[in-house]
Amino acid sequence: MQKDPSARIVNTKHWGDYFLFSIESPIIATQALPGQFIMIRVSSRDYPLLRRPLSIHAREQNIIDIFFQASGLGTALLSQKTSSDSLDILGPLGHGFSLKGKEDLEDREVALIGGGRGIAPLFFLAQELRQRGAEVVVFYGGKTRSDLPLKDKFLKNGISVSCSTDDGSFGFHGFVTELFEAETEKKSFNFIYACGPEAMLEKTGQIGLQKDIPAEFSLESMMGCGFGACWGCVTKIKSKMGSEWQKTCEKGPVFSAKNIIWLNENK
Amino acid sequence: MQKDPSARIVNTKHWGDYFLFSIESPIIATQALPGQFIMIRVSSRDYPLLRRPLSIHAREQNIIDIFFQASGLGTALLSQKTSSDSLDILGPLGHGFSLKGKEDLEDREVALIGGGRGIAPLFFLAQELRQRGAEVVVFYGGKTRSDLPLKDKFLKNGISVSCSTDDGSFGFHGFVTELFEAETEKKSFNFIYACGPEAMLEKTGQIGLQKDIPAEFSLESMMGCGFGACWGCVTKIKSKMGSEWQKTCEKGPVFSAKNIIWLNENK
């Protein structure tokens, strides 16, 4: 957890409003774990004020990648940056996916489920899982064909991907959770890791419970600081006393699915 | 006085923190007069909030030029724009220099005195004066050599320029008003037009009074709107009742020197 005030963008790519940036930051790259995130300052001025949280999408030596959708003012500003611009970032932040050791993962079947931009942290995770000998299948869902820009990247890296689109324009016609549920009929999975819209995660959690597959989800939450100082980012988590608010930036963003208490009201 | 929400930058040049932009805006260019200005929106967001006033530096058919110094947040943002970016501008605004007809100007000796970025409106003025047959001499002062980037432009356009620098690194060693005062010993001028720091203008006004040369000054003032709606930009002007606050954006920015009441206190 450090500040790198001048991490250099070394490469950028984009597909519509999805962007992939490669950023050189030795201090952050060398410490990064899958599921962790960084906080990026999108403006050096007073507006927009807060940093934006983005997952670490990939890591290669001194370079980390981020993959994001330009959805609001901050991400739009970020998307305008170009190669050789420098970024002020904090990271790596939070607790990522619990990566068991080789003994637990070798030859295990692991399902990675990503919806839309939620695919971001799953590439880094897939690579680390495969290094530990796990069999990884990625389920990648989007509204339409153009929401699946990373499909080829997974394939090129030898990771199998099953795609779905809500409108049927590519792959399975329907929700990615339906695609995954169908797959669980044919194959038994040992772990689920997921990231995406809340409805997708909630449904994935139900499937995990039914099939008795342990699951971990990376959650989003409005963040003031990203490093535990503001108490703004809480998620409701089961505890001995019933439940408690836990800081998503510190105890998460990855939580064990069975501990998450969903608050539909606040969405 | 119109809004051009998408005036295209067609060319940019810079010398240190001085910038020259050429902007395509038929509706504004065709109406522009020397001494008028435009209000530029430097950010499409809420900060910085207000437009920035900049003089019209030159006009050629559908193109107007601006010449500015990146001195604060707004001008720094503006300076980052590049060719083919579009700007949201209002103009032409205000009352410019009173250009007498040919009968009054032909063969008259006119002194144009510009300090630093105050040189901006004087190029447009010089060209219009020469078209009307006046003999134009420009006195161009700066702190140091690099504050005189437009010297060659005047010369190239056949306009004679006398330069001064406070540190003596180029031209006359001293203030541009001293240079001008010395010149008035050798030559008699019929008009003075000036733009620059307040101390320079005040001194120029004194010289004009002593030598009985009518003078007009383009003033700067903090502006909220640029088109007479906020009453924020007032200058103290002599009136029948003694004095009154006049809107610099509407009655100015060019005022007759003899009517200006200087308020050193508020600087």
Added chain:
Amino acid sequence: MIDLSVDLGFLRLKNPVIAASGTFGYGLEFDPFINLDDIGGFVVKGLYSRPRPGNPPPRLAETSSGLINAIGLPGIGMKRFTEEILPQLRKYDTTLFVNVCGETEEEFAEVVDFLNGFDGIDAYELNISCPNVKLEGRCPALNPEDTYSVVKLVKEISTRPLVTKLSPNVTNIVEIAQSAQEAGSDAVSLVNTFLSMAIDTETRKPKIANIMGGLSGPAIKPIALRMVYQVAQHVTIPVFGIGGIMTGQDAVEFFLAGAKAVEVGTANFIDPAATVNIIKQLEQYCQTQGIDKLEDLIGAVDVSS
């Protein structure tokens, strides 16, 4: 077609977007930029009985997403207004509000009494809240008693609807709004500017010659919105929402919080077509959200948890 009109009871606005006082000159300044008939209404610059010079410059300072002003309410006074300006305004098909000021209660009454005699004005907005001016040392909008007293006095005289403009520089704005209502005000408009200050660290002088001035612009929107929400819960007369409105979305926030109309201030400086753009954006918003009548938005914030 979406119906943007709002019924205030005492007045019907063709749409709920009004240009705020002091930010729209006498209206005429905007004629080169927009068709004034397109907007719901406008409030002319604050008017005293006599002409006033205003404060020395600098009168403005920019802050983060905000603007401090201490213009000091310069103006031509009520007589010249009715002679020189009002005749030019009658040709516009929009609602005209005159922002009435006074250094004493009597001056408020004097201005209204005088203006009553002229056609072409639709309503008065009583500016009892300008932070730059002192009414015997106070500004009436800072306490319920003074508010009641001046509104009551003016209401008795006025032949036109009265909108009372409130100050945000108070502990309990609801109580002030209630006083205005009790005294007979037909509506309240809020907020005026927040008393503020900025200092030039080089010269060590205040950036405003008057030392303090009023803060407006996007910076104040969250506080203004809270006040409008609170007041709308506690009065029955219409509430006009004011403060940092730059876009149609901003205006929608105020409608949802309970405002029946909005006034657009500082935005007019940044974009002289701001009012007209906001009206277009409101129309688009209603379209996207499947709303036929803008009035359906008023007070529709969903506070269920």
Added chain:
Amino acid sequence: MIDLSVDLGFLRLKNPVIAASGTFGYGLEFDPFINLDDIGGFVVKGLYSRPRPGNPPPRLAETSSGLINAIGLPGIGMKRFTEEILPQLRKYDTTLFVNVCGETEEEFAEVVDFLNGFDGIDAYELNISCPNVKLEGRCPALNPEDTYSVVKLVKEISTRPLVTKLSPNVTNIVEIAQSAQEAGSDAVSLVNTFLSMAIDTETRKPKIANIMGGLSGPAIKPIALRMVYQVAQHVTIPVFGIGGIMTGQDAVEFFLAGAKAVEVGTANFIDPAATVNIIKQLEQYCQTQGIDKLEDLIGAVDVSS
């Protein structure tokens, strides 16, 4: 060498830059980013007698140059604070303030009484102004009587200097500051956040689950600075300036307005090294301006016209 230290009378700060309560966690969160010994002091998160869960999310919303929060003062309570946190804080060579909260006057007193028994705390900051919490429906900082009463009670018990933190949501902050002084407060700190609101126009829900929250950040700086200037003219005890301070220049504005120290809040989120950077910028400013002692800046605003 520029002397940045300030003498508060009851305490000497190595420099006048303090991290504000609720924006600096328990201090430890910043250890990875800065050397805590470098800053003038810090105020730990608001502490009640018992642990509290805080409000449901969303607890934060971003606005133009501002941040609304309704965290709801979650925390581990005074006992666990002294057991788990305080021992870790003793190693730092900086001034430690504990921000004391209470739902009743008695709770304020209870917390102070308890903390009196532990070493390593330099002073208390009495948070009588948090807009998210109700003290029998009110917050004491909204009126002079309640302020006087709670400060008096706590001062009688406290073995340490007392800083009273004021709310900006009032008509007359000077009067509240004077009450705090009369009741024996050793200093006042201002401002806490401005009660605010934001609405999501898509869902029509408030952006904050608690409906309202407190606004902080650069947006509020001009109002906060005005209040600090007013208060500094009318009290003799030291004033700590708070509100939107992001840079050394911002801090200088507060010193010129009369603040003896500043607290940096929201800036810590945007840059965890904000306090340290501000200290560096203050040093540079003094150097450029030829000032040897930062104390020479205090109250040095030039209001001659």
